[in-house]
Amino acid sequence: MLDTAHLVLHGLTLKQLAAAEQLADIIDLDTAVIAAELEQAAAAGSVLSARGSAMITPAGRAALDAVYPAAFADRRADDALVRTLADFEQGINKRMLTLMTSWQTVTVDGVQQPNDHADADYDGKVIDKLARLHDQVESVLAPFADADPLTKRFLSRLGAALAKVDQGEHDYVSSVRIDSYHTVWYQMHEHLLRVMGAERDE
Structure with missing residues (x-):
């Protein structure tokens, strides 16, 4: 299973560009939790945020790809x-x-x-x-x-x-x-x- 941080990134790979509310519909997490994770991911360089929406960066995608095998083994x-x-x-x-x-x-x-x-x-x-x-x-x-x-x-x-x-x-x-x-x-x-x-x- 993916932890919360990686689940949010996973949601972005499915939606491409999304606000926290849109991700909540996809991954079934509280909007406030998603917003906080997006803020942390942006600080870490895993996400780009602008005008209330976010998209995953190449670095974020690489990090996510690295955890998939164990998460879904x-x-x-x-x-x-x-x-x-x-x-x-x-x-x-x-x-x-x-x-x-x-x-x-x-x-x-x-x-x-x-x-x-x-x-x-x-x-x-x-x-x-x-x-x-x-x-x-x-x-x-x-x-x-x-x-x-x-x-x-x-x-x-x-x-x-x-x-x-x-x-x-x-x-x-x-x-x-x-x-x-x-x-x-x-x-x-x-x-x-x-x-x-x-x-x-x-």
């Missing part, structure tokens, strides 16, 4: 988790990428172009596929959710984003400005790779 040695990540990478994650392409683009007369979301029936079919995929990712990643509190939290955040989509807030499918389904998925994927010491396969 038990999970990396778990054959069931290794297989689960491989199944996720080769199966459901590739389907997610295809689904997001379907959401963001349409094919007209054989030419792919940006989706203006004027066709509600088309968008509705993509959203139906997203709901089915969500049911499957919860099942596929159940071993990680059992072993890793952050994975369980990510699955909950995905469910919250999907609920927003179901309520008609379709920006929650893929907008980068909010915690959309795609945004949270990307963070979760990066977390799984870092936990297991794997490379992104895309």
